[in-house]
Amino acid sequence: MxxxxxxxxxxxxxxxxxxxxxxxxTRGVGRDIYQRIFPTVTGQPLHTLAAVHGRTELDIIHDTLQLHGITPTDETMRALATALADGYTAAIDELATRGxxxxxxxxxxxxxxxxxxxxxxxxxxxxxxxxxxxxxxxxxxxxxxxxxxxxxxxxxxxxxxxxxxxxxxxxxxxxxxxxxxxxxxxxxxxxxxxxxxxxxxxxxxxxxxxxxxxxxxxxxxxxxxxxxxxxxxxxxxxxxxxxxxxx
Ligand SMILES: [Mg+2]
Incomplete structure (x- = not known):
């Protein structure tokens, strides 16, 4: 028993x-969302996304900001995390279709x-x-x-x-x-x-x-x-x- x-x-x-x-x-939807939201927070286009595999989002955001010459302050990191969540909310149908x-x-x-x-x-x-x-x-x-x-x-x-x-x-x-x-x-x-x-x-x-x-x-x-x-x-x-x- x-x-x-x-x-x-x-x-x-x-x-x-x-x-x-x-x-x-997600078959690329996650990366596309980053492309969309990054300029709205930083004023710069995303040219390089830091390595993503197996890393935490805070790590990815931190390194991606640095790759664009932006100091990763708590405020900027929080703003990007919020924008990312909003980006996913806006892309739910796309995520369901492509992913x-x-x-x-x-x-x-x-x-x-x-x-x-x-x-x-x-x-x-x-x-x-x-x-x-x-x-x-x-x-x-x-x-x-x-x-x-x-x-x-x-x-x-x-x-x-x-x-x-x-x-x-x-x-x-x-x-x-x-x-x-x-x-x-x-x-x-x-x-x-x-x-x-x-x-x-x-x-x-x-x-x-x-x-x-x-x-x-x-x-x-x-x-x-x-x-x-x-x-x-x-x-x-x-x-x-x-x-x-x-x-
Ligand atoms: Mg994984």
């Missing part, structure tokens, strides 16, 4: 999903939701506002408790986001969540490193630009070519021939 996670808090698993190139792809949910993502969320010990949320470099727009636009919110997650405007450092999410989950679920109870699913070495540094488990999905080797080198304990394979990994027999519990 499976113990009730409410009376066995050590059984709780907090699964934190990266969003871009793990659950969805897509990655294969297996919807089924993987639903499959994990059948496990009573699993609580799912996001750990993303996106700001809270943009993350919510993306999740809502693609109808992925049913099994995600977004109040447990951590976002790119919570902290610049991704590893710190894992601790923030764990603290939120501890408060919200009323049970202390140990780092070993956290699983990060993402597509970049930064996702894997953040998990490893925070003492969490990392599953790498090679639906972004990084290979299984890249993700393993950064600390992934498992890698998969797509989320189509996640339920199979979860239900795969262990060495003892029994199904894995929510891993």
């Amino acid at each position: 499976v113990p009730d996670p409410r009376t066995h808090p050590e059984r709780i698993r907090l699964v934190l999903w990266d969003i871009d190139h793990t659950l969805i792809e 897509r949910v990655l294969p297996g993502a919807r089924a993987a969320l639903a499959d994990l939701a059948t496990e009573p010990s699993v609580h799912q949320s996001v750990l993303t470099g996106n700001t809270t506002a943009v993350a919510k727009i993306k999740i809502k636009t693609f109808g992925l919110g049913e099994h995600l408790d977004l109040l447990l997650g951590a976002y790119g405007d919570d902290h610049q450092d991704r590893a710190t986001l894992v601790t923030i999410a764990r603290t939120r989950a501890t408060n919200r679920l009323g049970a202390t969540i140990d780092p070993t109870q956290v699983v990060i699913i993402g597509d970049t070495p930064n996702d894997m490193r953040a998990a490893t540094m925070a003492g969490a488990r990392a599953i790498g999905i090679t639906t972004g630009r990084y290979s299984a080797g890249d993700l393993r080198a950064a600390g992934a304990t498992s890698t998969l070519p797509s989320l189509v394979d996640l339920p199979r990994l979860r239900h795969a027999p262990t060495d003892r021939g029994t199904p894995r519990q929510s891993r």
